[in-house]
Amino acid sequence: MSRAFVKETFEALASQLADVGRHCYERGWALGTSGNFSAVVRKEPLTLAITTSGVDKGLLESRHIVAIDAHGRMLQGSGTPSAEAMLHLAIVRSRGAGAVLHTHSVWGTILSEATADGADSLTIEGYEMLKGLAGVDTHEHRERVPIVENTQNWTAAAPRIETILREHPEAHGFLIRGHGLYTWGKDLAEAKRQIEILEFLFEVMGRKRGLAWQL
Numbered sequence: 001m002s003r004a005f006v007k008e009t010f011e012a013l014a015s016q017l018a019d020v021g022r023h024c025y026e027r028g029w030a031l032g033t034s035g036n037f038s039a040v041v042r043k044e045p046l047t048l049a050i051t052t053s054g055v056d057k058g059l060l061e062s063r064h065i066v067a068i069d070a071h072g073r074m075l076q077g078s079g080t081p082s083a084e085a086m087l088h089l090a091i092v093r094s095r096g097a098g099a100v101l102h103t104h105s106v107w108g109t110i111l112s113e114a115t116a117d118g119a120d121s122l123t124i125e126g127y128e129m130l131k132g133l134a135g136v137d138t139h140e141h142r143e144r145v146p147i148v149e150n151t152q153n154w155t156a157a158a159p160r161i162e163t164i165l166r167e168h169p170e171a172h173g174f175l176i177r178g179h180g181l182y183t184w185g186k187d188l189a190e191a192k193r194q195i196e197i198l199e200f201l202f203e204v205m206g207r208k209r210g211l212a213w214q215l
């Protein structure tokens with residue numbers, strides 16, 4: 001892959017990531033500086049385009065996207081890569097993902113705590129919208145969304161997340177308790193579709209249950 005091609009790919013992905021980020025902000029899924037978004041520029045050696053930390057997602061632009069390597073080191077751009085960059089890299093490694101999207105929505109946050117007995121996953125089944133998830137072709141699909149504990153040190157927690165992803169090879173995303181959703185796709189278009197599907201399903205489940213789950 002030539003240098004010019006990598007630069008062009010990075011610039012195109014940076015622009016698409018900014019569009020996806022503003023879309024998530026507009027939907028109320030990534031308010032303020034919350035949420036972060038990434039896409040693989042090239043696999044070998046791994047180069048990831050990712051949002052920088054501290055940027056208002058409603059004002060996200062291409063210049064807020066940087067390129068990092070497999071160890072989270074900056075390759076291009078200015079700013080600090082997202083604090084959750086190591087988590088994005090863990091998902092890319094363990095899932096072969098081409099893009100990773102992370103939101104902090106109201107319904108994702110509520111449902112991440114909806115398992116009163118401390119269960120480590122949320123089950124979604126019976127909805128037509130499940131068919132928007134990659135490889136799912138019937139509403140009879142049962143989606144198990146793992147719920148992992150929150151932390152402020154994702155560098156240390158990344159191996160734990162990789163283990164959970166290996167234990168749930170069929171999962172299309174996971175929730176971090178009291179925090180938000182991670183999903184991914186073979187490319188940015190698939191990841192965007194999945195974030196819309198999962199956020200839709202969380203809202204449906206949340207509205208349907210009301211506060212009953214607290215009992």
Ligand SMILES: [Zn+2]
Nearest residue numbers: 035102179180
């Ligand atoms: Zn987050």
